[in-house]
Amino acid sequence: MVIRQVKEKQWKHVYNQITTYGGTAPLSLQFDIEINCNGVDYIFKVQPERKRKIIALQAMSVFPDGKEIDTKNYHLIEDNLMLSALLETIIYQGAGKRRP
Numbered sequence: 001m002v003i004r005q006v007k008e009k010q011w012k013h014v015y016n017q018i019t020t021y022g023g024t025a026p027l028s029l030q031f032d033i034e035i036n037c038n039g040v041d042y043i044f045k046v047q048p049e050r051k052r053k054i055i056a057l058q059a060m061s062v063f064p065d066g067k068e069i070d071t072k073n074y075h076l077i078e079d080n081l082m083l084s085a086l087l088e089t090i091i092y093q094g095a096g097k098r099r100p
Contacts, residue, residue, distance in 0.1 A: 002056040002083045003049075006091055011052045014091055018048060030057055035086060042077070044086050056087040 006014050022031025030047045045057040059082065065071040077083065 001058075002080055002087055004054050004056075004084075004087055004091065006052045006054060008052060010091065014054070015048055018046060018054070018090065022046070033090065035089060037086065037089065042086060043074075044090070046087070046090065054087065054091070056083040059083055059086055 018031050018033065022033040024031050030045050033044045033046060035042045035044050041062040042059050043062060044059045047055045047057055049055060059077040061075045061077060062072050063075075065073045
């Protein structure tokens, strides 16, 4: 888990990006955002908090399963440096899913 406080002048844009591009379950405070970074798809789970803070809860890399069509494998990202990098991507580039 990684926590960042966003600058006041950036907060509205970052919050709007998260709520626009992130999916959420009913009664859940976390948003799932799909990100493509260096050709790898990620599902990034974040939670906006009070005082302009964003918590990066976890991330999973998603890749096709070679055995069956339209099946996927998931790998949990346990490295806090990677969580931090994905969070910085959300803060500084927006939450829209981008392809190279």
